[in-house]
Amino acid sequence: MHEPARFVARQMTAAGKPAWLYRFGYVAESLRPKVRGASHASELPYLFDNLNVRYGRNMTRKDWEAGREFRSYIVNFVKNGNPNGVGLPQ
Numbered sequence: 001m002h003e004p005a006r007f008v009a010r011q012m013t014a015a016g017k018p019a020w021l022y023r024f025g026y027v028a029e030s031l032r033p034k035v036r037g038a039s040h041a042s043e044l045p046y047l048f049d050n051l052n053v054r055y056g057r058n059m060t061r062k063d064w065e066a067g068r069e070f071r072s073y074i075v076n077f078v079k080n081g082n083p084n085g086v087g088l089p090q
Contacts, residue, residue, distance in 0.1 A: 020083050022073065026066045030058035046070045 005021055012019035024043035027035060028051075045054040046067035052059055069088065077083040084090050 018082070020077065022083070024070070026063075026070075028055050028058070028063050029060045030055060030063075043070065047074060 002023065009019035009021050024046075025038045026046070027038050027042070045051045047070060049067060049071065051063055051067055055063065072085060072088055073083040076085040076088075
């Protein structure tokens, strides 16, 4: 699943174009005792800022902050073509 994205990124960079990949690995704090890692599409509640719908009162401040940071990367990429920005890890 990851290798096709890596292949495309390598092709883009070989052509002199910038490329970024992301791998969403955050697991909501309430799920950590039950699951070993992030599942397919688990980033969607973080992207669309509807964690409260998915996790209800089990949502934590850290969960919310992970969503805010993730959305910042996406917004930066849409606006600037580069996901990095002030206050975000590269």
